[in-house]
Amino acid sequence: MTHFAVRRLVLGSVAAIAALTAASGVHAQNVKTVGVTAIVDHPALDSVRKGVQDELKALGWEEGKNLQLSYQSAQGNTATAGQIARKFVGDKVDAIVAIATPSAQAAVAATKSVPVVFTAVTDPVAAKLVKEWKTSGTNVTGVSDRLPLAAQIDLLLRVKPGAKRVGFVYSPGEVNSTIVLKELKAELGKRGMSVVEAAAARTVDIPSAVKSLVGKVDVIYTTTDNNVVSAYESMVRVADEADIPLVAADTDSVKRGAIAALGMNYYDLGRQTGKIVDRILKGEKPGAIAPEIGSKMSLVVNPGAAEKQGLKLPEALIKEAAEVVK
Template sequence: MVEKKLLSVLFGTLFLGTSILNGCSSKAVSSTNSSTGIIEVGISQLVEHPALDATRKGFLEGLSSKGFKDGEKIKVEYQNAQGDIPTTQTIANNFVSGKKDLILAIATPAAQAAYNSTKDIPILITAVTDPVKSGLVKSLDKPGTNVTGTSDALPMDKQFSLIKELIPNCKKVGILYNTSEANSEIQVSKAKDQASKTGLQLVTVGVTSSNDISQALTSLLPKIDVLYTPTDNLIASSMALISSKCIENKIPIIGSEKAHVDAGALATEGIDYYKLGFQTGIIAADVLSGKKPQDISVQTLKETKLVINEDTANKLNITIPNNLKSRAELVVGGGK
């Protein structure tokens, strides 16, 4: 009888211990490197260009501001796909097999690759235009998946208003975009709506690699009055070439973010990608502290900033209205 009681107590203890462990595994981050206690974070970035680099920097500083500093509480592994979408899948698979505790995916293709690889490891996304249409979350308010983070959804109405203010005689707006990026297709669709609302005609040309850009511009520029550059990663990486050819042909560019203007676009009314990344880092800290991604809303930045390139305006003989100049950040350089 005593032996039976002892066995009963033993099995009860084992059951309780197992229940506790199972309860722990339901947290957003369930494990760390067992030998060091360090949380392992993998960062997958589609390509290097100023906006995405600023986002990554902001993310790390956002995490650090909440006590998760690289080399102390966390260990960060950064991988860049160099613009090759299949490579984003390889990176994601490696992060999953390496049992990362959290993945940051920068740009839509990197985010989709990460989500294809795991439905368990928490994924933070940033610089993703439309997480719902990209199949990453069920809704922005309540993701319902292992994905959350931030979207760089554009204030496209402000950007098309800027076209009307700076180039009042504009009738045709061109868009050059990468047909391989889902986020770019989404932006082209939204641009068509904005063009219709503002009485402008949209002329679109798709490319698949940087090698196509020069020829595409040669075909496109004679047909348009203004070029609009979306937050397309291939286009962002080629802005030096694009702005140079546009200035040469006296075609102003309205960009979708500040880095485009720094590279020679005329102007933009866009978001700050460093701030977007910082906000993503704050959300990541919440996940690392135990919150579940599926319950954290995907956030956007409401604040925008007008940026104008004075050098480009002078080269194009465009006079900047005082009401715009007084509230703008003025930059110089870029283009030729």
């Protein structure tokens, strides 16, 4: 091979490498990165995450092609939630999806520039994620799982007519739950009913908190408190043994032993959240997107759980249910 042929081959190789590098760079620029963080793994929050992933896929975001999605669970530890949020910020992700209030608070504390989309947060204003239920002008927006409490109490009374004392197990460190407790007291008071509260700071405290309600309440109402949902089976055991009806705000809890729930469909909540993430990945500013409330609720009942807890569900309630757990 002549000197000129060798030189031409080398130059051609260099040009080819440069072209590949440029193409790779273009491809990398077209790949969006999303960090998903949840305070803990449990069915409701897992459903939210699945909904987000499915909605993004339906809108054309394919992992490994134009989307890189990372998931981290804080395993119930708020300090870990902070570490995860800071890692995502350091990785310069295009958006952070924060599932449940503690993870959302950690993400908002970690950055004022990376878009944060909260989800499964009852009251983003009280949690200080946004100042009001309007466009924030900041890097934060999202979807709330706030439920109208009047309808929840109506359900309690259909399950246990004449109930006066409502047991409420909650985590005092979780803003979602303390807000619901305050509102529950006010709403029950209007009907001549009262709350008997049992605080449980950690998941391991749930069984003793539930046992403290035995003999003091007519029914127990549970929300999407992350500690409570994580240890739900321990609540069910006590309710079954003591014949205390267990009514939930989380439809997934009905499959685990609650009698009934009129609650947010958390998978659909995730799909709704995914639509907002899509808008941000396509260039919209989170501060120009007003926070939303989950738009789909459903009634789920479990007649078998009712029998274990000393009740028979009204046929009318069973017929109204979107799902009857067998």
